[in-house]
Amino acid sequence: MSLEFAKTFTFLHKNTILHRLDPRSKLVMLLSYSILAFTFKNLALMLILFGLTMPYLLIANYSSQFIKGVKGLSFVIFFILILNTLSGSLNNSLITIVRLMTLMVIFSLYFQTTLPEDITQSLLLIRVPYSTAFSLSLSFRFVPTMAQETEIVMNAQKSRGHSIQEGGMIQQIRNLFPLLIPLLMNSIRRAFHVAEALETRAFGVNKKPNFYYPLRFKFIDFCFIVLNTIILGVGLYIQINLDLMPIWMNWGLSI
Amino acid sequence: MIDISATNVSFKYRTSDVKILEDINLNLEKGKFILICGPTGSGKTSLIRTINGLIPHFYRGKFYGYMKVKDTDTVSLSPALLSKIVGTVFQTPENQLFSMDVERELAFSLENLGYNREKIQNKIEEVISITQINDLRHRPPFQLSGGEQQKVAIASLLALDPDILVLDEPLSNLDPKTAIDIIKLLQNLQKSFNKTIIVSEHRLEYIIPIADEVILINKGRIIQHDPIQTVLNSKLIYELGLDLPPIIYWLKNKRDNGLFSGDIPLNFEDQKKTLLKIFSRCKRITFNKASSLADGKISVDEDPVIFIDHLSHSYDNGTKNTKALDNITCSIHSGEIIAIMGPNGAGKSTLIKCISGLIKPKKGLVWIQGENIKKIPAFKNARKVGLMFQNPDHQLFLNSVLDELKFSLKNLHLSEEETNLRIEKTLDNLDLKDISNESPFNISGGQRKKVSLATILCRDPSILIFDEPTIGQDAEHKKNLNKLIKQIQGQNGTVIIVSHDLEFVANLATRIIILEEGKILTDATPKEIFSQSMILNRASLDKYNFNMLFHELHKQFTWVPNDILNIKQLEDFFKKCH
Numbered sequence: 001m002s003l004e005f006a007k008t009f010t011f012l013h014k015n016t017i018l019h020r021l022d023p024r025s026k027l028v029m030l031l032s033y034s035i036l037a038f039t040f041k042n043l044a045l046m047l048i049l050f051g052l053t054m055p056y057l058l059i060a061n062y063s064s065q066f067i068k069g070v071k072g073l074s075f076v077i078f079f080i081l082i083l084n085t086l087s088g089s090l091n092n093s094l095i096t097i098v099r100l101m102t103l104m105v106i107f108s109l110y111f112q113t114t115l116p117e118d119i120t121q122s123l124l125l126i127r128v129p130y131s132t133a134f135s136l137s138l139s140f141r142f143v144p145t146m147a148q149e150t151e152i153v154m155n156a157q158k159s160r161g162h163s164i165q166e167g168g169m170i171q172q173i174r175n176l177f178p179l180l181i182p183l184l185m186n187s188i189r190r191a192f193h194v195a196e197a198l199e200t201r202a203f204g205v206n207k208k209p210n211f212y213y214p215l216r217f218k219f220i221d222f223c224f225i226v227l228n229t230i231i232l233g234v235g236l237y238i239q240i241n242l243d244l245m246p247i248w249m250n251w252g253l254s255i
Numbered sequence: 256m257i258d259i260s261a262t263n264v265s266f267k268y269r270t271s272d273v274k275i276l277e278d279i280n281l282n283l284e285k286g287k288f289i290l291i292c293g294p295t296g297s298g299k300t301s302l303i304r305t306i307n308g309l310i311p312h313f314y315r316g317k318f319y320g321y322m323k324v325k326d327t328d329t330v331s332l333s334p335a336l337l338s339k340i341v342g343t344v345f346q347t348p349e350n351q352l353f354s355m356d357v358e359r360e361l362a363f364s365l366e367n368l369g370y371n372r373e374k375i376q377n378k379i380e381e382v383i384s385i386t387q388i389n390d391l392r393h394r395p396p397f398q399l400s401g402g403e404q405q406k407v408a409i410a411s412l413l414a415l416d417p418d419i420l421v422l423d424e425p426l427s428n429l430d431p432k433t434a435i436d437i438i439k440l441l442q443n444l445q446k447s448f449n450k451t452i453i454v455s456e457h458r459l460e461y462i463i464p465i466a467d468e469v470i471l472i473n474k475g476r477i478i479q480h481d482p483i484q485t486v487l488n489s490k491l492i493y494e495l496g497l498d499l500p501p502i503i504y505w506l507k508n509k510r511d512n513g514l515f516s517g518d519i520p521l522n523f524e525d526q527k528k529t530l531l532k533i534f535s536r537c538k539r540i541t542f543n544k545a546s547s548l549a550d551g552k553i554s555v556d557e558d559p560v561i562f563i564d565h566l567s568h569s570y571d572n573g574t575k576n577t578k579a580l581d582n583i584t585c586s587i588h589s590g591e592i593i594a595i596m597g598p599n600g601a602g603k604s605t606l607i608k609c610i611s612g613l614i615k616p617k618k619g620l621v622w623i624q625g626e627n628i629k630k631i632p633a634f635k636n637a638r639k640v641g642l643m644f645q646n647p648d649h650q651l652f653l654n655s656v657l658d659e660l661k662f663s664l665k666n667l668h669l670s671e672e673e674t675n676l677r678i679e680k681t682l683d684n685l686d687l688k689d690i691s692n693e694s695p696f697n698i699s700g701g702q703r704k705k706v707s708l709a710t711i712l713c714r715d716p717s718i719l720i721f722d723e724p725t726i727g728q729d730a731e732h733k734k735n736l737n738k739l740i741k742q743i744q745g746q747n748g749t750v751i752i753v754s755h756d757l758e759f760v761a762n763l764a765t766r767i768i769i770l771e772e773g774k775i776l777t778d779a780t781p782k783e784i785f786s787q788s789m790i791l792n793r794a795s796l797d798k799y800n801f802n803m804l805f806h807e808l809h810k811q812f813t814w815v816p817n818d819i820l821n822i823k824q825l826e827d828f829f830k831k832c833h
């Protein structure tokens with residue numbers, strides 16, 4: 001389950017407008033939606049914001065993965081619903097859930113449509129050292145590999161009669177050790193192999209490499225930034241002048 | 256021209272007490288194809304690391320002597336800069352592919368060296384055409400098959416145009432057809448581009464026909480370095496327990512007995528000619544009444560142990576919905592040794608996962624000992640079906656070998672006496688007694704493999720499945736494995752082997768099931784399968800030279816049976832010729 005969730009945040013090869021956009025302009029989208037998601041405290045506004053992520057979802061052609069991601073998140077959603085409703089109101093917990101889902105959509109959109117290499121490049125532009133930026137993108141690259149390996153280890157232990165879902169809470173945590181230790185050992189080993197391979201691929205010879213696909217702002221990037229800035233501006237304006245909002249929108253569940 | 260020269264090179268890893276390499280003296284000429292072979296743990300990988308500079312730059316320790324690559328001392332140049340001279344393909348190519356796109360992967364080292372865009376583009380086009388990977392250009396490397404990854408890794412190194420290519424066990428995970436593809440690519444690089452190719456490999460049958468020189472290494476020392484003919488003519492290589500093609504053993508033996516003279520033929524055509532020469536002298540054959548070849552048929556009156564009933568499965572792969580298994584029906588009886596073969600991606604591993612209950616198939620049922628396993632969780636099904644995984648690193652996690660076995664037996668809820676008895680028996684059987692208190696992380700690779708075998712064997716399942724058991728193993732381990740499997744068969748167990756290793760399988764299996772695109776292509780005894788060249792060809796197994804030799808001989812001398820599968824059968828047959 002958690003693996004499916006991790007997969008919603010890894011790059012998927014597709015040819016959509018969103019994939020072709022410059023990572024920096026997508027970063028503007030990421031930021032404006034995140035800012036709005038944290039400033040809105042009204043269920044209707046939150047829902048509208050969530051609705052505004054949908055066109056992107058459609059453009060990125062990505063609905064099935066989104067549903068899997070939500071499934072992975074369902075456990076968390078359930079907890080928020082119970083805990084928040086017990087301590088506060090149902091209204092607040094609904095807001096939190098919609099906020100969470102908006103953030104999930106926007107973040108996974110960013111990571112699913114942006115090549116890790118491009119993330120490295122955009123990090124370089126904000127003066128993150130190359131080795132740090134590269135290791136970040138490398139970690140995205142190895143998510144699918146890790147997912148694969150987790151499955152193998154799980155199967156290998158199952159064939160020794162090991163069951164994860166057995167016993168009480170503490171037993172279940174202890175049941176994870178036969179998975180975690182081989183995974184950890186293999187990750188360390190892999191990290192070593194990757195480092196070794198990087199050494200022989202001229203990594204780090206120059207402080208900053210000369211990228212084959214340099215980042216380039218296109219006209220569409222400009223439009224995209226303007227669009228997202230407008231969304232951010234309008235959103236903030238409404239949030240500051242809440243009384244401007246039509247009354248019918250100012251509803252909430254008072255339970 | 257000398258490409259690589261080593262003078263008195265010795266090396267000791269910082270974490271180890273013994274020298275892994277000792278007094279290495281080496282001169283390698285440009286443009287040669289060089290095979291490094293030796294038993295596991297003999298220092299092959301370390302020798303490669305001294306050539307590409309990872310020793311002493313990345314792996315720290317005590318380094319003695321001089322290692323010169325193209326007149327540059329490796330101590331004075333970092334591996335990153337050395338990469339313009341030496342390209343390295345590591346054991347798991349997946350770990351050396353860092354990008355999400357093949358083109359970017361190829362550009363990676365060029366980017367790092369600060370080449371301009373135009374030059375990068377030219378280089379990419381050049382290496383793509385050399386390695387013929389144009390169709391992979393925009394695929395993510397981690398989704399490619401093993402052979403494709405290997406090609407991309409080689410291409411990514413060629414981008415820097417190094418004179419020397421070093422490959423550490425490049426064939427170990429490939430099916431026969433892909434292995435030949437890679438070999439052809441390497442040969443082309445050597446012949447047309449005058450590259451020096453250095454390969455360390457266990458699967459010698461593919462390399463021997465094309466290698467120029469052999470470096471024999473044992474316990475950190477080079478014990479022989481000569482042209483391949485000289486090496487095969489002398490004794491040393493036969494004493495290391497290496498996995499040499501059996502026909503080479505046989506031909507050497509016959510030559511030493513004076514049946515023919517000259518060099519031992521290494522490639523298929525020459526071997527055929529020599530065999531023709533040997534058998535053409537034969538004037539008369541004595542036929543026994545009983546067939547000379549062991550008949551592997553097992554009586555199938557009893558109920559099957561495994562019954563697979565119209566099994567279909569597919570993986571949800573985003574947009575594509577590819578069928579991994581397509582309507583498979585077969586039954587397997589106790590005492591059988593079944594080999595499942597076929598190219599990578601034919602559905603072999605899906606099938607064994609279905610049998611062991613790790614995957615619940617979308618359609619169809621699997622019955623094990625008369626029980627439908629659809630509702631049984633995999634860890635319970637593991638009582639009956641033991642699935643042996645390739646890599647012990649995925650399984651071992653405790654402080655001692657003994658604890659590992661106890662962990663495996665825990666869920667069987669046996670009495671303490673019984674538990675101890677089983678542990679005792681398994682340790683004895685696999686010859687692990689001496690290391691039962693060692694940590695699994697401190698023992699050698701071969702021993703780890705044995706321990707992971709033990710963790711399954713001690714549970715005493717009646718059905719055992721081996722997933723590629725011979726990968727990266729030397730002849731000694733293969734022999735033990737062969738013995739073990741026969742022993743299980745003797746105790747009326749059922750064994751299923753998934754393997755590309757034709758030689759291993761041909762000598763062991765009572766039945767071979769060949770899968771192709773999720774369907775059963777053929778299901779027959781080895782004898783039947785190896786007499787049908789059409790099927791062998793379709794399953795891309797026709798490169799099993801040993802048996803193919805007799806197909807060819809059969810064409811000329813119809814009295815030579817075309818189903819000779821191993822040396823013993825050949826020798827038996829040969830004795831009957833006068």
